[in-house]
Amino acid sequence: MAEGDTILRLRRRIADALVGDKIAVSAPNPRGRAAGVERLDGRTLERVDSRGKHLLLAFGDLVLHSHLGMSGGWHLYAHGVPWRRPRSAAWAVLAGERAEAIQFGGPTLRVLPASRLAIDPQLARLGPDVLADDLDRDRLLAGFRAADQARGIGDALLDQHLVAGIGNIFKSEACFAARVDPWRPLGDLTDADLAAVLEAARAQMLDAVATGGRHRFAVYKHRGPCTRCGGGIRSRGQGDANRTTWWCERCQV
Numbered sequence: 001m002a003e004g005d006t007i008l009r010l011r012r013r014i015a016d017a018l019v020g021d022k023i024a025v026s027a028p029n030p031r032g033r034a035a036g037v038e039r040l041d042g043r044t045l046e047r048v049d050s051r052g053k054h055l056l057l058a059f060g061d062l063v064l065h066s067h068l069g070m071s072g073g074w075h076l077y078a079h080g081v082p083w084r085r086p087r088s089a090a091w092a093v094l095a096g097e098r099a100e101a102i103q104f105g106g107p108t109l110r111v112l113p114a115s116r117l118a119i120d121p122q123l124a125r126l127g128p129d130v131l132a133d134d135l136d137r138d139r140l141l142a143g144f145r146a147a148d149q150a151r152g153i154g155d156a157l158l159d160q161h162l163v164a165g166i167g168n169i170f171k172s173e174a175c176f177a178a179r180v181d182p183w184r185p186l187g188d189l190t191d192a193d194l195a196a197v198l199e200a201a202r203a204q205m206l207d208a209v210a211t212g213g214r215h216r217f218a219v220y221k222h223r224g225p226c227t228r229c230g231g232g233i234r235s236r237g238q239g240d241a242n243r244t245t246w247w248c249e250r251c252q253v
């Protein structure tokens with residue numbers, strides 16, 4: 001699953017490769033044609049934005065909206081370089097003057113009018129982007145306080161309406177860094193506890209952006225004892241979606 005750090009890196013890479021170019025857009029796979037991506041053919045890519053796990057490519061009054069989920073991907077290639085996946089699998093091919101960006105699959109790929117961004121159900125209800133330059137920490141905290149206080153912090157961190165961009169890796173890693181047990185209910189945590197977890201997620205994800213995602217994880221899929229205290233690392237499904245959480249049963253309280 002691509003978390004916010006992956007999407008932010010992708011945003012920058014696509015922007016560097018294609019922004020300002022007039023883009024030849026094609027849809028080799030029928031799913032891309034159904035999504036209407038060919039409507040963008042010949043337009044100039046003006047800007048690439050991200051909101052949590054959502055990627056938004058602005059082509060004048062139309063926007064290409066992508067969410068990769070568990071299965072989707074974007075590949076970038078210089079012209080003439082062989083692709084790692086077959087052309088027929090590509091939902092969208094965006095060919096600029098210097099490079100091409102290829103989109104493969106995922107739960108969301110669609111073209112929508114820029115004027116709809118502010119009212120679109122998928123986008124308008126997103127919480128603050130944990131990686132935003134101008135992150136409003138008061139609003140972020142207020143959102144967590146307005147949520148069901150019986151929810152475990154590890155579960156709440158995945159709720160994109162509360163905070164956008166955090167996935168399974170960084171929910172576990174952030175709770176570990178802040179020494180907070182991911183099973184503790186929100187109502188049991190102080191504002192300082194909550195802020196510490198959210199700041200840890202942001203710091204770790206920004207670090208992953210800077211290092212290109214080559215990140216060593218402390219608890220996520222970690223085998224062996226805790227590197228901090230020697231205690232046992234446990235994992236168990238959490239929340240309605242039963243997404244696995246990893247944590248140290250000794251040093252996270």
Ligand SMILES: [Zn+2]
Nearest residue numbers: 226229248251
């Ligand atoms: Zn530990």
